[in-house]
Amino acid sequence: MVMLLLFPPQIKRDRITKLVVLPLYPQFSISTTGSSIRVLQNICREDAYLSRLPISIIQSWYQREGYIRSMADLIEKELQSFSLGLRRSWFSSVPMGFQSVMLRMLETHTEIKMEECIHLIMQELKSRGINNDHTLAYQSRVGPVQWLKPYTDEVLVELGQKGVKSLLAVPVSFVSEHIETLEEIDMEYKELALESGIENWGRVPALGCNPSFITDLADAVIEALPSATAMTTPSMDSEEEDRDLVGYAIKTFFGSILAFVLLLSPKMISAFRNHLL
Numbered sequence: 001m002v003m004l005l006l007f008p009p010q011i012k013r014d015r016i017t018k019l020v021v022l023p024l025y026p027q028f029s030i031s032t033t034g035s036s037i038r039v040l041q042n043i044c045r046e047d048a049y050l051s052r053l054p055i056s057i058i059q060s061w062y063q064r065e066g067y068i069r070s071m072a073d074l075i076e077k078e079l080q081s082f083s084l085g086l087r088r089s090w091f092s093s094v095p096m097g098f099q100s101v102m103l104r105m106l107e108t109h110t111e112i113k114m115e116e117c118i119h120l121i122m123q124e125l126k127s128r129g130i131n132n133d134h135t136l137a138y139q140s141r142v143g144p145v146q147w148l149k150p151y152t153d154e155v156l157v158e159l160g161q162k163g164v165k166s167l168l169a170v171p172v173s174f175v176s177e178h179i180e181t182l183e184e185i186d187m188e189y190k191e192l193a194l195e196s197g198i199e200n201w202g203r204v205p206a207l208g209c210n211p212s213f214i215t216d217l218a219d220a221v222i223e224a225l226p227s228a229t230a231m232t233t234p235s236m237d238s239e240e241e242d243r244d245l246v247g248y249a250i251k252t253f254f255g256s257i258l259a260f261v262l263l264l265s266p267k268m269i270s271a272f273r274n275h276l277l
Helices: 008-013 030-046 048-052 065-079 103-127 152-161 179-195 211-227 238-263 266-276
Strands: 019-021 054-057 088-093 133-138 166-171 200-203
Touching: 008 048, 019 030, 019 211, 030 048, 030 054, 054 211, 065 103, 065 166, 065 211, 103 133, 133 152, 152 179, 166 179, 179 200
Parallel strands: 019 054, 088 133, 088 166, 166 200
Antiparallel strands: none
């Protein structure tokens, strides 16, 4: 089944006995697949049925042969459309932005996966006799915070200044067409590239329903089924939940009263004590 975040009712209705979660992000990162997993964990903790449901999560699949070969097929096909010969391929990806002191470590974790993904694709292309230069850049950054570099807009300008005349954009983190491909790459980045001196522009389409890609994803799901396990311990029954909620409400009520009393001035507390006496 295809699911967004509001999926538990359908799972219960269909009496699912095992669940394989396949995020459509080829490379794992905390801000994409990681955030989806956290939502799933929270849902499972709050639902007794889902807490006992065996679940397997495919966290990343960029290293699978089906993905690598499918990407290489699309790239090879697009390269053939450049009559003057392509000098460089630009591999784009979703940027990862962090504001904490963990920024450098998290960037490194993401960079390793992206660089490995690009390496695997380039190795497949080289085995076919295709040896184009390539550049990795990150797109879609917003706001003043620091995002994973190099930034795509800056890379395009630099490539133009270096005399690159033909460029093929390869969105390796998108498996479907949407605003980041149809507008950001096809319109905004294309315009910037042409303004920067790049004369021949192309873009590899998203994988979509590419047969070899879909077949490999189906295989990934089948392979993941045996490893499915419950994500959380079973939730308490409804009676226990009710008692726990009542207890929580009582504690909150008296805790609020105590906090209010502690905020009173010493004179008010003394006056209150004298009144009681």
